[in-house]
Amino acid sequence: MKYTRGKCNVPSGRFERRYKNELNRYILTKILTLTVFLDGAKRNNVIPPSVLLFQRKAMVKSSQDSLNILCRDYIAGIGNLPKYLLNVGISVSYQQDPSDEFEFNVSNLATDLRDGVRLGKLAEILGQSTGVLEQMRLPAISRLQKVFNVGVSLSALTTLGVPNVDRIHPNYIVDGHRPQVLKMLWSIMTSFQLSSLLCNERLKQEIYAIHRTNESRVESIFFSSLCGNVDTCDNTCDLLLVWCQAVCSCYNYTVSNFSASFADGVALCLMLNFYHPSIIGLESILPTCASKTTEWKASTSAKVNKFLENERRNCLLAIEKIKDIGGVPNMFPVSDSFNVPDERATIICVAYLCSRLLESSTEIRAIVIIQNAFRRSLKRSELHSNRLAVQIIEKVWLGKRHGYFRRQREKYIRAVKVIEYFFLSRRAILQQLTRERLFSTRIQKYIRGYIARCRARSLRQRINTACTIQKIWRGFSTQRRYLQIRSGVIQFQTVARTFLTKEDFLHMLDSIVRIQCFSRRWLANQRFVEKWVERDHHCRLVGFTILCQSLFRRKHEMRKYKRVRESNAAIIIQTSFRKYALLASFSKEKKAVVAIQSIIRMHIVINSYRSLKIASTFVQTRQKSPISCLALRGSSAQESNKTLELRGVIVIQSAYRRHAHFSRIKLQTKAAIKIQAA
Numbered sequence: 065m066k067y068t069r070g071k072c073n074v075p076s077g078r079f080e081r082r083y084k085n086e087l088n089r090y091i092l093t094k095i096l097t098l099t100v101f102l103d104g105a106k107r108n109n110v111i112p113p114s115v116l117l118f119q120r121k122a123m124v125k126s127s128q129d130s131l132n133i134l135c136r137d138y139i140a141g142i143g144n145l146p147k148y149l150l151n152v153g154i155s156v157s158y159q160q161d162p163s164d165e166f167e168f169n170v171s172n173l174a175t176d177l178r179d180g181v182r183l184g185k186l187a188e189i190l191g192q193s194t195g196v197l198e199q200m201r202l203p204a205i206s207r208l209q210k211v212f213n214v215g216v217s218l219s220a221l222t223t224l225g226v227p228n229v230d231r232i233h234p235n236y237i238v239d240g241h242r243p244q245v246l247k248m249l250w251s252i253m254t255s256f257q258l259s260s261l262l263c264n265e266r267l268k269q270e271i272y273a274i275h276r277t278n279e280s281r282v283e284s285i286f287f288s289s290l291c292g293n294v295d296t297c298d299n300t301c302d303l304l305l306v307w308c309q310a311v312c313s314c315y316n317y318t319v320s321n322f323s324a325s326f327a328d329g330v331a332l333c334l335m336l337n338f339y340h341p342s343i344i345g346l347e348s349i350l351p352t353c354a355s356k357t358t359e360w361k362a363s364t365s366a367k368v369n370k371f372l373e374n375e376r377r378n379c380l381l382a383i384e385k386i387k388d389i390g391g392v393p394n395m396f397p398v399s400d401s402f403n404v405p406d407e408r409a410t411i412i413c414v415a416y417l418c419s420r421l422l423e424s425s426t427e428i429r430a431i432v433i434i435q436n437a438f439r440r441s442l443k444r445s446e447l448h449s450n451r452l453a454v455q456i457i458e459k460v461w462l463g464k465r466h467g468y469f470r471r472q473r474e475k476y477i478r479a480v481k482v483i484e485y486f487f488l489s490r491r492a493i494l495q496q497l498t499r500e501r502l503f504s505t506r507i508q509k510y511i512r513g514y515i516a517r518c519r520a521r522s523l524r525q526r527i528n529t530a531c532t533i534q535k536i537w538r539g540f541s542t543q544r545r546y547l548q549i550r551s552g553v554i555q556f557q558t559v560a561r562t563f564l565t566k567e568d569f570l571h572m573l574d575s576i577v578r579i580q581c582f583s584r585r586w587l588a589n590q591r592f593v594e595k596w597v598e599r600d601h602h603c604r605l606v607g608f609t610i611l612c613q614s615l616f617r618r619k620h621e622m623r624k625y626k627r628v629r630e631s632n633a634a635i636i637i638q639t640s641f642r643k644y645a646l647l648a649s650f651s652k653e654k655k656a657v658v659a660i661q662s663i664i665r666m667h668i669v670i671n672s673y674r675s676l677k678i679a680s681t682f683v684q685t686r687q688k689s690p691i692s693c694l695a696l697r698g699s700s701a702q703e704s705n706k707t708l709e710l711r712g713v714i715v716i717q718s719a720y721r722r723h724a725h726f727s728r729i730k731l732q733t734k735a736a737i738k739i740q741a742a
Contacts, residue, residue: 095134100149103127103158118160126159162202173249174240179204180213183237187220190256196220210238218248226255250408254301261419267303270422274310274338301411307418311338315346322410327399328352329378332417336385339421339428344385350374353401375400389424392416639737646736650729657725665718669711676707 105111118125124133131145142148146156168185170176177183181204184196200213214234221229228251236244308319308331315334319325326332333349353371379398386392396413399405 092139096131096149099127099131100154100156103156106158113164116160116165117158120165127156128159131156163197163200166202173245174242177245178214178238178240179210180215180217180234180237183214183217184220186252187217187224190252191220191224207238211235214238221248221252224255226251253412261415262300262304262422264300264303266422267300267307267418270425271303271307271310274307274314300415304411304414304418308335308414311335314338321407322414323404323407324401326396326410326414327401327404328375329380329382329399332382332386332396332414333378335417335421336382336389339424340389343388344381348381350377352378372400372402386417389417389420391420643737646733650733654729658722661718661721665714669714672710673707 102111102117106117111117117127124130128146131149135142135145139145149156163181166181168182170182181197181200181202184200188194188196196216199216201209204210204213211234214237218229218232218234218237229248232244232248237248305319305322308325312319312331312334315338317330317334319331330349330352333344336344337346337349351371352375353368376398379396379400383394383396383398386396387394392413393416396410397405
């Protein structure tokens with residue numbers, strides 16, 4: 065280890081403090097380096113905008129705030145860390161905006177364009193500038209914020225030169241008004257995409273080039289009524305329509321718009337044939353309702369359906385050939401005269417096709433120019449080589465012609481002298497020979513006539529031979545074609561016989577399967593009957609066993625019942641005895657209770673009598689007058705009445721208590737009987 069000099073693997077003591085300080089310093093350096101690096105990379109757009117440094121739900125979304133939180137939580141004594149970094153020359157200033165966190169994916173045109181943020185981003189991308197999103201209110205939650213953002217986006221698109229956008233109110237986009245949204249998108253597409261695909265000047269040159277090559281053109285060029293003069297027209301759609309009219313006019317086919325004129329697919333096929341005759345031929349284009357207008361009006365429904373089917377086939381053929389060319393989006397639908405395609409989709413498809421065909425036209429012209437230049441250079445090189453050869457031959461001839469003539473004279477001089485001597489010595493003979501030559505000339509004339517006749521005869525024989533050879537060749541070709549047809553018929557017969565054999569095999573297989581099903585079902589029924597017999601026998605054995613068991617259990621239960629019954633009789637006797645004993649004890653207790661009650665009541669009556677007697681004695685001693693005596697007599701009479709009333713009350717109470725006591729005794733008796741019975 066660095067701080068323990070290899071004495072231990074884990075630092076401790078002062079080495080541990082030094083180790084931790086060094087480790088904290090290292091970690092802080094790495095954190096600051098990473099923060100400064102990411103901040104600079106994000107500010108200089110090294111990291112793409114789609115990658116976020118901070119999460120969308122994070123509380124901190126700037127580099128300075130993250131450093132301040134780091135200082136507050138872990139290194140509180142250092143103070144303002146970004147200020148110290150700025151003094152060193154390192155600036156940290158990145159802050160994540162809500163526009164960076166916004167997801168610009170579009171999945172639904174009716175809802176995703178309502179806040180205006182995606183339109184603003186589209187304006188920035190098309191204009192290759194920034195600042196549109198900075199003017200918006202993010203996040204757009206309320207309707208007023210969305211209307212404001214859409215207005216900013218539409219004004220930016222108007223500044224870029226998009227037509228008809230200033231006529232669209234922001235409320236339509238916020239409310240998801242479908243026609244207005246599609247109108248806006250179409251204006252953007254026609255303003256940017258068509259202009260990037262097609263160059264107006266190049267299109268004008270192609271129109272005039274097509275007009276010059278058109279052999280069936282009239283004296284004045286055929287232009288669209290919408291654009292007027294081609295030189296002064298700047299609308300790409302109108303120039304595209306004029307290009308279609310110029311191409312189709314070479315085939316005497318009229319194109320007036322981008323919807324009904326392209327419904328039968330003939331216009332697309334003609335444009336492909338004009339630039340690439342090898343890809344699609346005129347014989348593959350089927351007749352349609354537009355080409356058979358007079359027949360169509362008086363035709364039956366079957367012919368109309370046939371023409372409509374031809375139109376759909378032409379559309380499919382054009383789409384297939386466009387795919388072979390490549391570079392054209394598959395936006396053109398399969399249509400006919402009753403289901404015309406959408407004008408905007410047709411314009412986009414024709415624009416891509418025109419761009420691709422113009423590229424091929426340029427390539428073809430470049431190839432022709434290169435071929436002509438190569439042929440001219442080849443002719444020049446051949447002429448130069450021939451001139452060099454002539455000069456060499458002339459130079460050699462001029463240098464050696466005198467020697468050649470001398471050698472020829474030396475070679476033929478003797479022969480000439482011999483011929484002269486021979487001619488002079490035999491002049492008469494020569495004259496005779498001259499006469500003979502005349503005869504020989506005549507003979508030769510006749511012989512040549514004969515030879516010419518023989519040659520004519522042989523020529524006729526050759527002609528007959530050629531006819532024979534042609535006849536043999538035609539027979540051979542016919543035989544070969546017959547053999548091909550025969551092989552095709554044999555293959556067809558093979559396929560048909562295979563099919564019939566397969567059908568027979570399937571029928572036989574079905575019959576075998578049915579026979580197997582019936583046999584298996586019969587065997588299953590036999591096994592089921594055997595199983596059923598076995599099961600019936602088993603069920604009978606089980607029933608007999610259960611019957612024996614039930615009889616045995618019945619006998620056993622009867623014995624048990626008798627035992628229980630005998631035990632119940634003993635219990636009844638015991639309960640009767642216990643009842644008698646309880647009744648005897650209860651009668652004794654009752655007599656004792658009644659005796660106690662009578663004694664207590666007698667004691668109470670005696671005590672009351674004594675109190676009355678004491679009271680009367682006290683009254684008699686206190687009052688000695690006659691009035692008092694009379695009064696005392698009256699009071700004694702009243703006291704006697706009260707005593708009688710008291711005795712009646714006591715009798716009633718004793719009777720009530722006796723009744724209550726007897727009722728309680730009955731309840732206890734019933735309860736005891738129930739307990740004993742249980």
